Structure formats: C-alpha cells, structure tokens
Amino acid sequence: MNRLTNTIRPYAWGSTTAIPELLGTPPTGEPQAELWMGAHPGAPSRIDRGEGPVALDTVIAADPRAELGDTTVKRFGPRLPFLFKVLAAGAPLSVQVHPDLAQAKAGFADEEARGIPTDAPDRNYKDANHKPEMLVALSPFDGLCGFRRPTDAADLIDGLGVPALAPYADILRAHPEDKALREVLAAVLTAEPEAMAESVTAAAEAAARLSTPDSPYAADYAAYAQAAHSFPGDRGVIAAMLLNYVRLQPGEALYLGAGVPHAYLDGLGVEIMANSDNVLRCGLTPKHIDVPELLRVVRFEAGDPGVLRPEAAPDGEELYAAPIDEFRLSRYVLAPGAQARTLDSGTPQILLCTAGRAELRDGDGTALTLAPGESAYVPASERTTLTGEGTVFRATVAA
Incomplete structure (x- = not known):
C-alpha cells in the first residue's frame, strides 16, 4: 500500500474553502474544485516506493497484472478503470450528459476519422469510453438529476409568470412524455439568443421573488435563481427547470447513468466514475454545445432522481x-x-x-x-x- 499525493484542480466553479477545510490547510483564496485520486493521465496521483515519487499510471503500466489483478486487466485492459475524486462545488457545474459505451466508441471513432484534435473546443468525445458516475454527499449537497414529470415542469414554469415561457408549459402538457421533453429542450437550446437571455433574466427575477417558504417550489426556485446569478442570461437556466432538484444529506448519493441530464450546484462530496472525459453540455457553461449530438444522447425519460443510501x-x-x-x-x-x-x-x-x-x-x-x-x-x-x-x-x- 502507498500513500497518494494528489492534484487539486482549480476549476472556476470550485469552492474556495471546502477542500482546504477537509485537508486542514489554509485557503489560498482561489477556487479548489476537485481532488483527483487515481491514474487518469490528466492528473495522475503519485506514489513513492522508495525511489522517489512516480505517477500511478506509470507504475500500473510497468506491471498491470500485479497492480490491477488478472481479472481487472482481462475486463478493462491495463489501466485503472475508475477515477475517484473529492468534488467541491461553490457554483453550478454545467448541465450535462454522458454517452453510453456504444455511443462513445462510435463518436470517438467518427471524430478521429474527421481529424478533429482531441483538445479542440468543439470536440465531443475525448476517448472511447462511457462515464457513469456516482456522487456521495459529505455536506448538504444541491444538484439536478434527471427529468421532472412534464406536468410538474409545466407547473413550475407557469408559476414564474413569465409570458415568454408559457409556450414551453403548453408543450409539456400537450404531448407524450418523451416527445414533450425533447421538443422543449430542443426549443430552449435553439432559441434566438437575445430573446432567450431576456426570458432567462425575467425567470431568474421571478424565481428569486418566489423562493419563499410559502411557495411549493421554494427550494427549486432558489436553486435556479442562484444558477442564473452565476450564469446571467444562460439558456441552461431554463433547461435546468426541466430537471429534478435534489438536496442530498451527508451520506446520501446519486448514481448517474448514460443519457441522464444532471448538474451539481453546491456542496462537498466524493465522486467516482469510469475513467473517461466524455461530456456533452446543454447549459450553464460558456463551452461548446452540440445540440444535435446532445439530443441524440439524452434519454428523455422522466422520474424520481433516485437518492441512494448505503x-x-x-x-x-x-x-x-x-x-x-x-x-x-x-x-x-x-x-x-x-x-x-x-x-x-x-x-x-x-x-x-x-x-x-x-x-x-x-x-x-x-x-x-x-x-x-x-x-x-x-x-x-x-x-x-x-x-x-x-x-x-x-x-x-x-x-
């Protein structure tokens, strides 16, 4: 066994205090978003077996069967198949989905064949693997997970009293579940930018007013208002209203499979995932959004977010x-x-x-x-x- 020396990733959405408090170190004043543990080539942990620190992926590559075991190597190849993290969200992460294994393999092969550099901003598939993940809360943790029932989403949107959003509520009530969710998400993501920004601003102002204890959606509206504060005018605020808001208590967890739209909003947790970096975004981000590919990967299935307990x-x-x-x-x-x-x-x-x-x-x-x-x-x-x-x-x- 070896103690790990791990890298902290300073993404802009990270908390400035949560990881330092866990580690018992002084805050730097900069966001500290993720503490990576594992052998991902983007930031592998390091171990020392008496000859100085060595990256864990290098150690595994030198003798994968001794490090991983025969069964793991046969099933997943000569690499650690998971990445483990401490995640500290001080602001919302992007609303996103992950492909299933077949979609990841096909998407990666297609982009490779078209010669798109893996670091290109419009690249969707960084590798040929899927990225199921699980998050366990260490503190109260706010997130979005999976689609609401369309009628519930319609009630929440109507409750804002924003006329420009009324057509979305009408669609959500008028069509079968999968068709309604697909049509509204597509409409939000392809709407004219200036008009959508105005709608988001009006919705955010209404959500802030309605985040009071007497509102049936008080916690939900507060979460959307905070997301809009972090991403003013971002169409992802409206897309997020289609999703279940959930607050995890310490020890509770979410499992996020392929095609499930989700976002982490605030809190400290441990996260584990398959060793992949494939993400398709649909809002709360300045990064590339590939609407056609996103709509192909998303599973338009409504339901309970499925909070897990050990x-x-x-x-x-x-x-x-x-x-x-x-x-x-x-x-x-x-x-x-x-x-x-x-x-x-x-x-x-x-x-x-x-x-x-x-x-x-x-x-x-x-x-x-x-x-x-x-x-x-x-x-x-x-x-x-x-x-x-x-x-x-x-x-x-x-x-």
Whole structure:
C-alpha cells in the first residue's frame, strides 16, 4: 500500500474553502474544485516506493497484472478503470450528459476519422469510453438529476409568470412524455439568443421573488435563481427547470447513468466514475454545445432522481450499489476498539479518509495512518486491514 499525493484542480466553479477545510490547510483564496485520486493521465496521483515519487499510471503500466489483478486487466485492459475524486462545488457545474459505451466508441471513432484534435473546443468525445458516475454527499449537497414529470415542469414554469415561457408549459402538457421533453429542450437550446437571455433574466427575477417558504417550489426556485446569478442570461437556466432538484444529506448519493441530464450546484462530496472525459453540455457553461449530438444522447425519460443510501454488510462495510462494473464504492464508519476489517478484494483499491483517523496495515505489519482528505492506493495482490475512528471510503472494481 502507498500513500497518494494528489492534484487539486482549480476549476472556476470550485469552492474556495471546502477542500482546504477537509485537508486542514489554509485557503489560498482561489477556487479548489476537485481532488483527483487515481491514474487518469490528466492528473495522475503519485506514489513513492522508495525511489522517489512516480505517477500511478506509470507504475500500473510497468506491471498491470500485479497492480490491477488478472481479472481487472482481462475486463478493462491495463489501466485503472475508475477515477475517484473529492468534488467541491461553490457554483453550478454545467448541465450535462454522458454517452453510453456504444455511443462513445462510435463518436470517438467518427471524430478521429474527421481529424478533429482531441483538445479542440468543439470536440465531443475525448476517448472511447462511457462515464457513469456516482456522487456521495459529505455536506448538504444541491444538484439536478434527471427529468421532472412534464406536468410538474409545466407547473413550475407557469408559476414564474413569465409570458415568454408559457409556450414551453403548453408543450409539456400537450404531448407524450418523451416527445414533450425533447421538443422543449430542443426549443430552449435553439432559441434566438437575445430573446432567450431576456426570458432567462425575467425567470431568474421571478424565481428569486418566489423562493419563499410559502411557495411549493421554494427550494427549486432558489436553486435556479442562484444558477442564473452565476450564469446571467444562460439558456441552461431554463433547461435546468426541466430537471429534478435534489438536496442530498451527508451520506446520501446519486448514481448517474448514460443519457441522464444532471448538474451539481453546491456542496462537498466524493465522486467516482469510469475513467473517461466524455461530456456533452446543454447549459450553464460558456463551452461548446452540440445540440444535435446532445439530443441524440439524452434519454428523455422522466422520474424520481433516485437518492441512494448505503446498504450495510455484516463486516461493517456500507455499499453504495450501482449497476456498473468499472467501480464499486463503499464506506466504513470506524468505531474505536472495533475489530480490524480485512480488505482483500483481488482488485486495486483506493481508500480515502474523510473524518477522524484511519490506520491501514499490510501483511508485513507496515502501518499507514490517514487523516481527513488523505488517501492510499492498495494493489490487487495486497491484503490490508483497516482500523481507527472515523470514516473511510473504499473505491475498487466490481467483482
């Protein structure tokens, strides 16, 4: 096992305080959005096995079977199939969707064949992989996840009293669910920019007025008003009104599969995803929006956002179940004096302490203590025991 040295990504939407508070370090005054743990080539963690720090992707590439295990290499190739993060949103992230595996492979091959550089601003597919993801809240966490029922979205939009938005509400009530959602999202994303900006401004002002306790959509309106404050005139504010607003309490989670529109608005959480960077955006962003491709990838299915809570196992592990093979996320809430947990999965693991202290011990008796925000990498071939007092998240590969 090895302690990880991780990179903090300073995206503009990041909180200036949440990650420093977790790590117990002074704020820099700059946004700190994501702490990356893993072997993604964009910002691989580093480990030291006695010869100085080495990037984890380099270590894995040198001997993938020893690091990942035969099963993981056979299923996913010679790379760590997941990326683990601490995410700290101080402002809304873009409303976005991710492709499924077939769409990612086809889209990547098409853009490669057309010679579009992978760093081009209008490139949709950075790789040929899908990007299912899960977020577990460490603080109260606001987000958007999946489509509302069209009639509910129509009621929310009508409640704003903005005449320019009334046609969207009419469509949402007049057509079958999938057709209504598709038609309204397409109309919002292709509307004349100046007229849409005026509608967004009027909607934001109304939402701010209506975010009072006596409103049936008080929390929803407050979230949309805040999004509009961060992105004045952005059509994504109206697109976001088609989505379920959800507030997670610490320990609750969301799983986001392919084609599900979503956005993170505010809060601190841990996030795990398949090792991909494929994102199609539909608002709350200055970045490229490919409307035809977006409409092809989005699944126009309404429903409950599906808040997850961990499932307890006999050994004290609490599993966040997800229908995906690339990752498996669980949590241990450690009590002092409790029996040591043996972590022996035959797959690579990353362990992250988010509260208290955790002690890891390998088969040779070597110990490693983790404080909040610190993490460790455990190769597939290594058995590790876990004790301490606090909370530890365990990221590995599904069996």
